[in-house]
Amino acid sequence: MRERVLRAASELGYRPNLIARSLTTRRTGMVGVAVGSLANHLYPGMLQALAAHLQAVGYRILLFTAPLDGNADPELEQVMSYQVDALVLAATTVSSGLADQCRAAGIPVVLFNRTSDTTAASSVTGANRDGGEEIARLFASAGHRRPAFIAGDPNASTSRDREQGFREGCAALGMPVPIVEVGGFSDDGARRAMTALLQRQERPDAVFCASDQMGLIAMDVARFGFGLKVPQDVSVAGFDDAPPASWPTYGLTTYVQPILPMVEAAVSMILEQLADPTAPQRRVVLPGRLIVRTSCRLPSDPESQP
Amino acid sequence: MRERVLRAASELGYRPNLIARSLTTRRTGMVGVAVGSLANHLYPGMLQALAAHLQAVGYRILLFTAPLDGNADPELEQVMSYQVDALVLAATTVSSGLADQCRAAGIPVVLFNRTSDTTAASSVTGANRDGGEEIARLFASAGHRRPAFIAGDPNASTSRDREQGFREGCAALGMPVPIVEVGGFSDDGARRAMTALLQRQERPDAVFCASDQMGLIAMDVARFGFGLKVPQDVSVAGFDDAPPASWPTYGLTTYVQPILPMVEAAVSMILEQLADPTAPQRRVVLPGRLIVRTSCRLPSDPESQP
C-alpha cells in the first residue's frame, strides 16, 4: 500500500510542499543572508562558500542585498516575515538594533565580518587588530618611516579594528602616527584617498589599505596616476587576500581573512543556536596570516638600509 | 476596533507570516536563482542587480549555487519544493530538462546568459554571435593573420555562439581559421590554454577569449609567463566587460554584456509570465558593443602596416 502511494506520487510528479510543511514543523530550512556590495571581492567567495555549506546541512539562502545608501532594515523585516531559521548579516549598513528584534523573535543572528556591541548576536571576524599590527611590523622592518592608512567605512568595526592594530603597531615600533584618509571601502573613495596621500608634500612611503579592493586601486593610482614604482617608491598592503591580490600584476601583500573557516564557524554557530536557543552568543575571531608578495619593500632590500 | 487591533499588533511586535499567507495566495514572492561559480566576475554584478530589481517589485531571491561538478538537479528540485514563483537559471550545469519540469509545474523559467533548445524556457543573452564577429573584425582591421580562440565550456551556448561569430567573421574577412583551445571558463583552464597557444611554433598574434575572466589570465600568461608585450606581441580580447577589464593594468578590449538591460529583461519576462502563464516564451538577445581599450593592436598602429 505504502509502495503504491509512493509509486503513484512519483508518477504524478508529486513534490511535497516544503512551505506547507514548515507551518507545522516551525522550521523553514531557509537562512536569510544580507550582503552589502558584491563588488567587494571578498563577498562573492564568502557567499558561494556559505551557500555550499548551508546547502550541505539542508538549508537554503534567502538572499537580501542591502542598498548602498541608507536604511536596509525595512527590507530585512520582510525577510524575517519569511520565517527564516537564522540570519547572517554580512552588510555593514544593517542596523544592529535589528539583531535585538531577531533575538526577541527567537531567530539566531550571526554577524559575518563585523561585530557590534549588542549582546544579541554572535559574530565571526578575521583577526583584524592582529592583521593591522602585522602590517605595521612589516612596514617597520623594511625601514619605512611615513606610514599611511586608507580607512574603509568609519562606522565599520572591521575598518576600525584594522586601524587600531596598525596604529598601535606603528607606535610600538617607533614609527610616526600614520596619516589617515577615508576610502569608505568604495572604488572612488579609495582612488581619492590614495591621490590625496600621494599629493602631500611629505609623501607616505608605505600605505596600508583596509581592504584588498582598495589596495588594488591604490596600486593603480600610484603606478598610473603618479608614475610611481611599487614597492620601490611606495609600499602598498591590503587586507582580505581577495583573488586579484595574487594576480602577478599586483602581487599585493595582504593579511588573509580565512573565509572558509569563517564560513564554517558561522554555520556551526547557527546550528548550535538552532539546537539550543539558550546557548550563549559567541564572538569568534579567526586568525589569518600575513601573505608577503611583491607590493611591499622587504627588510633585505637595499633601499631599507639607509 | 480595527485600530485597536492594529495598535495591539504593533505593540506585540506582530509580523504576518508570509509563508502561511503564501499557502492560500499561492504566491510565495520568492524567485529561485541558480548561479554557477561566483568566481566569474560577471556573476556577482548580475546577482546584485537581479536582487535589487527583484526586491523592487516585491520578490526575494532564494539562492542556489550549483556545484561545479556534476549534477545540480536534485538540489534544484528542493528549490522547486519551496514553491518559488519563478526560476532564473544562470548556471550552465543545470540541465535544461529541468526547465520542462518547471513548465509542467507552472513555474516560469528564464535562462540567463544561456539558451537551450527547449521551448519550455525563455532566455536572455547578450549578442554573443555578433560580439565574436566584431572581435574578428577588429583583429582583421589591425592586420592580424593568426587568430586564436580560447573557448569556455564546450557545452555552453554562450561559448559556442561567440566562437561561431568569431569563426564566421574570420572567414568572411579572409583570415585563417582560428586555432582553438578550450579554457572551460576556469582560471586553470585558461592558463593552460593560453600557454599551449603561445608555445606553438606559429604563435597566434591575436587571441579572443570567451570571457574576460579568461582574457585577464591570458594577458598575465603572455606578460609574465612568456615575457610578451600586449598588444605589441600579441593582442588579447575578452567578452563581458567585467570590472577588472577596465583596470589600467589590463585595459582589456572586450565586447560588453549589457548586464543591467539583461537583468531588466529577465525580470520583466518573469512578471509577464506570472501575469499571464499562457504568454509565449521569449528569447531575448540584447545588443552589446565593442569596447576598445589597450590590449589589442589598432589599425593605426605602425605594426599593422607590414
Add this chain to the structure above:
DNA sequence: TTGAAAGCGGTACCAC
C-alpha cells in the same frame, strides 16, 4: 462593521 468557518498542504497523534 464584525464574526465564524472553510481551506491552503502538510504533520502529528490518536484510534482502530
Add this chain to the structure above:
DNA sequence: GTGGTACCGCTTTCAA
C-alpha cells in the same frame, strides 16, 4: 498497518 482528525497562520467567503 490504516484511517481520521486537529492544527500550523493566514486569506477568503459568507452570515449575522
